[in-house]
Amino acid sequence: MLFKWKSYVFIFFAIVFSLYLCGCYAPPTFKPVTSMRPPPRKVEPYIVSQLNRYYVRDWKYIVIHHSASSSGSAVEFDKYHREKRGWENGLGYHFVIGNGIGSGDGQIEIGGRWINQIDGAHAGVQEYNHHGIGICLVGNFNDSYPTAAQMASLSILVEYLQGRCRIPSENIIMHRHIRETECPGRNFPYYKLLAQTVRY
Numbered sequence: 001m002l003f004k005w006k007s008y009v010f011i012f013f014a015i016v017f018s019l020y021l022c023g024c025y026a027p028p029t030f031k032p033v034t035s036m037r038p039p040p041r042k043v044e045p046y047i048v049s050q051l052n053r054y055y056v057r058d059w060k061y062i063v064i065h066h067s068a069s070s071s072g073s074a075v076e077f078d079k080y081h082r083e084k085r086g087w088e089n090g091l092g093y094h095f096v097i098g099n100g101i102g103s104g105d106g107q108i109e110i111g112g113r114w115i116n117q118i119d120g121a122h123a124g125v126q127e128y129n130h131h132g133i134g135i136c137l138v139g140n141f142n143d144s145y146p147t148a149a150q151m152a153s154l155s156i157l158v159e160y161l162q163g164r165c166r167i168p169s170e171n172i173i174m175h176r177h178i179r180e181t182e183c184p185g186r187n188f189p190y191y192k193l194l195a196q197t198v199r200y
């Protein structure tokens with residue numbers, strides 16, 4: 001009887017060992033914990049919380065410009081527009097996006113015309129000054145390209161404005177679409193921007 005019991009134990013371990021040798025036994029694998037984590041939440045950019053503070057009136061277009069200068073900021077352009085152009089409302093654009101020279105790289109500056117929801121002075125065409133949101137990227141995109149940070153900020157801003165003001169993608173335009181000008185420069189990646197925007 002004792003012999004029989006030992007035989008069964010031997011046969012059992014013989015089977016287990018042979019299965020192990022055959023590769024049928026797989027040691028427990030380490031499961032990465034990343035799959036257990038909840039999906040990351042979309043981080044709301046600081047600029048969005050800033051923009052949500054302001055009332056918006058009816059806007060139909062978003063008009064993209066470059067400053068045609070290597071550096072600049074909202075304060076600098078505001079001074080120029082007041083003193084050299086004689087515009088009492090100053091800065092002709094609603095937004096300025098810096099390139100790191102004169103203002104932060106990708107920094108979105110909100111102009112007084114957006115805060116007060118008044119017409120821009122950027123298009124040179126009444127319809128687009130009245131209904132168009134003017135965004136100026138610092139830089140001369142005939143000679144250089146917008147920085148990655150500028151384009152990332154522009155996408156965030158455009159997407160926000162499209163959603164807030166219900167502006168369709170076909171109304172996101174470059175200055176040269178409405179006037180004889182090179183603005184925003186031949187290197188401006190217009191179609192890349194459109195590809196990143198929401199379809200309304």
Ligand SMILES: [Zn+2]
Nearest residue numbers: 065066175183
């Ligand atoms: Zn322009």
